[in-house]
Amino acid sequence: MSVFILAVGIGLIFFYVAAQKTIDSSSQERMKTNVARQSEHLRTILNIHYLYLEGIAEKIAESNELMNEENKEVLTVFQKNTSLDRLALIDPEGNAYYDNGVEKNVSHRRYFKEGISGNRTLSDPLESSVDQETRVVLGVPVFHEDEVIGILCGSCNVGELSQMLFDDLFSGNGYSLIVTKEGKIVAHTGEPVDHKFSYGEDIFTFYNSKTTREGHSISEVKQNFAMGEDGLVRLSGYADGSDRYLAYAPLGINDWMICYVASVTVAQQSYAFVEKYEMVFLGCFGILVCLLILYIIRKNRQKTEAILHSAQTDELTQVYSRKYAEQFAENALEEAKDGSIHAFFIMDIDKFKEVNDVYGHAVGDVVLRTFGVLLGRRFRGDDIVGRIGGDEFIILMRNVTTKEAVRTKADQLMAETKKLVFDEMDGKGITISVGIALAPEHGKTYMNLYRSADQALYETKRNGRNGFTIYGENRDITENR
Numbered sequence: 001m002s003v004f005i006l007a008v009g010i011g012l013i014f015f016y017v018a019a020q021k022t023i024d025s026s027s028q029e030r031m032k033t034n035v036a037r038q039s040e041h042l043r044t045i046l047n048i049h050y051l052y053l054e055g056i057a058e059k060i061a062e063s064n065e066l067m068n069e070e071n072k073e074v075l076t077v078f079q080k081n082t083s084l085d086r087l088a089l090i091d092p093e094g095n096a097y098y099d100n101g102v103e104k105n106v107s108h109r110r111y112f113k114e115g116i117s118g119n120r121t122l123s124d125p126l127e128s129s130v131d132q133e134t135r136v137v138l139g140v141p142v143f144h145e146d147e148v149i150g151i152l153c154g155s156c157n158v159g160e161l162s163q164m165l166f167d168d169l170f171s172g173n174g175y176s177l178i179v180t181k182e183g184k185i186v187a188h189t190g191e192p193v194d195h196k197f198s199y200g201e202d203i204f205t206f207y208n209s210k211t212t213r214e215g216h217s218i219s220e221v222k223q224n225f226a227m228g229e230d231g232l233v234r235l236s237g238y239a240d241g242s243d244r245y246l247a248y249a250p251l252g253i254n255d256w257m258i259c260y261v262a263s264v265t266v267a268q269q270s271y272a273f274v275e276k277y278e279m280v281f282l283g284c285f286g287i288l289v290c291l292l293i294l295y296i297i298r299k300n301r302q303k304t305e306a307i308l309h310s311a312q313t314d315e316l317t318q319v320y321s322r323k324y325a326e327q328f329a330e331n332a333l334e335e336a337k338d339g340s341i342h343a344f345f346i347m348d349i350d351k352f353k354e355v356n357d358v359y360g361h362a363v364g365d366v367v368l369r370t371f372g373v374l375l376g377r378r379f380r381g382d383d384i385v386g387r388i389g390g391d392e393f394i395i396l397m398r399n400v401t402t403k404e405a406v407r408t409k410a411d412q413l414m415a416e417t418k419k420l421v422f423d424e425m426d427g428k429g430i431t432i433s434v435g436i437a438l439a440p441e442h443g444k445t446y447m448n449l450y451r452s453a454d455q456a457l458y459e460t461k462r463n464g465r466n467g468f469t470i471y472g473e474n475r476d477i478t479e480n481r
Contacts, residue, residue, distance in 0.1 A: 027267040031247040075099040084154035115139040115151035174262030210235040314387040317372025325386020330446040343406040344449040345395040347434040352391040363424040433460040434468035
C-alpha cells in the first residue's frame, strides 16, 4: 500500500507539472485565437463602412458636377443614417466639403493622395479641431466613366473601433490596444490597472520595464510588429506581483496591430478546477476513490452529451435538428424579456431540386453541408440555427437592436452565399430566398413567427427568388446591391 501511495504521489506530481504546462499553453492559445478573430471582426466592420461609402459614391457619380447642391444634400441625408461621425466630399484639388457645411483643403493628407489615385484609404489617427477627439478617415474614390473625379470620406472615433472588442473575453478583465507597427497607440479600451495609456504613446516604452518569461523578449515582439506577425509574450514585474499575457495580431490595415492584455490568473481561471483537484489528490489518498467515481460520472456525462448532441444536431449540416431547433426557439421566445426584439429567418436554397436532378444527391449533400457551415459561421453563438427539412433552414436571431440590423445581417448572408462556388457543379454557385418575421411585432410564438416568415418567403419567391422579404413589407431586392 505504501509503495502504491508513493507511486500515485509521484504520478500526481508529474501530472501536476504536465497539467500546468498544458493549462499555460491552452490559455495562451485561447488568447491568440481570440485576438486573431477580433482582428478579422474589425476588418469586417471597416469593410462594411467602405461598402456603404462606395454605394453613396455611385449615387454622387451620377451627376456631371461633383460639388453641386444635390450632392451636398446627399452628404447631409446619408450622414444621418450612418454610424460615421462626418461625411466629406473632396475634389481633385483637395478641397473638402463636409456634411455640416465646413470647407477646407486636405490635399496634403496621405489619405487624399491614396484616394485620388483610385484606391480605398484609411488615414492615420487625426485629432479633430472641433471636439479634440481622435478619429480616422475612411475614403473611397468617386468614379465617373472610369475616371476619379473626387473622394468620398467618412470619419469615425478610433476609440469606438475597439470598444466592442473583447467584451465577452474573460468577463472584460483585460484591455485592448490598437497600435502601429512602431508601437504607437491608435486606440485603447478597457480599464488597464497597470498604466493609463494615451493616444500616440509608445507601448514599448512601458513594456520595456517588464521582465519577459519563457524565452521571449520585447525585442522579439518589436520584430513581430515590424514583420506583421502574431504572437504572445508573458510579462512579469507588475506592482501586484502577478504576470500578464500580451497577445497581438496584425489587422491588415495601415500596418496596425491589435493587442490584448490580461493577467495570467484571469486567463487561466477556466482551468482553476484542475489545480484544485490536483492539490486534493496530493493531500489525501482517500479522495482518489471519489475522483475515480467522478471520473466515471464524467465519462458517462460525456457519453450522454454525445448522445444528446447526436439527437440535437442535423448529421449532414451540423446545425440543430428540426425537433430541437423548434423546441429551443419556442423556449427562447417564452423566456424573452419584455421589450426585447428577435428576428426569425426561414430560408431555402433556390432551385435545389435541380441541383439534385442534374448533379446528383451527393453533390446536393455537399451544397447543404457547405451552406450549414456558412450559417454556423455567420451567426452569433446564442442565435438558433436549424435545418427543418430538405434545403429549408430557420434562424432565430436573439436580442437584435433594430430592424436595420436585421436588414444588414440579411444583406451579409445573401452576399456570403453568393460567394460559395462548387467544383462539383462546374464552378457554379447558389442563391437563397429568405423570409423574415420579427418578435413580438409579427408574433410571440414559434408557430406565429413561422407562419409570418413563411408568407414573407413566399413573397420573395413570387418576386423572382434570390432575395429577402421582411413580413409586411415589399421585398428587398439584393441582387444588384
